[in-house]
Amino acid sequence: MKGLKLKTIRIPVFTTKIEEEEISLFEIDREEMVRIVCEKIKEFKCSSTNKIVLENESKNYTHEIVKLDAQRKDMHGSPVVFIKMSAHKTNLSDGYIETSEKIPMTKDVKIGSDHHYIVMYPMIIKGRTKFKRHWNIFIYDDPNKDSQEFIRMVKEMIKRVLSLRICNLKAKDFEEELKEYSIIDNVTANFQTVEFTNNIHDANFNDYIVGGKIYSKKEFNLVKIPSSKIIEIINDDGSITIKKKIFNISLGKKEYKVSQTIRKDYQKARTKYALLIESLFNESISITEDEYNTKLYDDKFVIDKLESVVTNYMS
Template sequence: MNYSELVEMLKNSINAYHFPIEHRSNNKAVVIVIDGITPIEVKVGEVPTLLLKISSYKTNLMDGYFESNEKIHFQKNNKIGSDGNYVLFYPIIKGLQKSKYQRYFLMVVYEDPTKESGEVSRLAKIVSTKVLKQPVQNIKMPMIMNELKSIGTIPELSIRFYTVNNEDSSVDVKYREYLQVCKLKKEKLQNFKDMPFETMQDLLSDTDNAENYSKRESFIHFGKKEYRIKREIINDAEATIKETAEKIFNASSAITQHQLDNKIHQTDFMVEKMTAVISNYLSIE
């Protein structure tokens, strides 16, 4: 498959999919719904690439309000949506022999100043996995550890521990028939700076540090790269543990007020910004 055929493969997957998609995050009442995707063919340099315009909304709202002339509280079936969520899929073909080519996509998430941090990234992962059948690749732990070892001293390390439990029994019995959800979240955050790699390795393998938390997320920052290592107890009785790792490239671009007001969702403007990110990423990989 060449670049154009890889892009066409993604378009066919979108056209064949029956929307909407409902997604419920663990321990969250709010439901995220993707109700449509518009594929836009563009070029990054000379490479055919696919820009996706994703329409989505949140529903099953338990709290919040909208205020204009008066305050209007959200109802459970109200929807808060956006048609301006953009993700770029840039095809890559690597290898020396045609029979052994490696083909994959760089997924570039466009989070403009109107979006909450991580908002479009969550949509991108849902679309990539469920619609395009291109799951986000988790890096093998030995591979990520070798990369971190080459850094030597870890500039920034953040570790978040948390666990969520049902707490229905804590609600007085006379109110329970009205109860929809009651959960207790326990959380701990640790931040470290300039830690030697070997010390970081010891810390991440130290189970005593996790105490009674069921999940641990470690975030390692090095320049524009971010490494995420997630550890979760799947089955407490059998001590089954799932551990995954991701490598993320973060980049930002300054824009003027005029661009914010008039250009941030123009195709040429977005592609220009994302082309710079791709070029920067490929130059250091």
């Protein structure tokens, strides 16, 4: 409709690792998968006294998941798990909240939301003697959430409560997928380096210094870069000063995060890069400004909108 203001809600989609199991007398089906997950979440009894705590590297604040509710719903002709999660950020020591008065941040202040929505869609492939199963995970990433923090909390919840892990790409498969694109329009590259030096800062300490380190972080926005060049940079492990490399690569609806971190291999007495390649699809839905103001966190509205994405993704 012309002139109608619309807002976009991103729906990141990722999958869990495939599990294999022998076909037995009592076969597992989608209904059973959903029942088991709902039971596990209920039995976990997530609360302020049994919370899931996520520390943040180089940051003082923490994220805490303090409530989980799971319900069976139907979407795209299949039972699914509809999860509502309450979480907050705490242990803050700077800033303030201003309403009718200014409330300073302390370590006891909690900033969060009761409206983190997730749908788990069960997948089963039956073979001759075994069947494979996994989950497609859909996240209702509304504009009031920090996308990376939300995704991280979902992954941690799935790992701790359900003992499931997200499916990550192997290096060979990633390179094959990237080679389908000769030029990549947009890449963000982060490098964390450490340099060893004996000449640090103040001459007054020269008689006492036996060694030192300088840490630095650099971020580059890369455009129109050949995919072969990205692969070359990722595979280059010749610089011992680079402690960590992170690449964020967007290709249409698909998004890759490539992390390389130096790890000490004590058995072989050398260091090497540990590689982690994550991928997800970014679906999206549009809602009107009126829906945003009145229905954004209405459970029925959220379920209807997520079902449209599930149906489109699975078709």
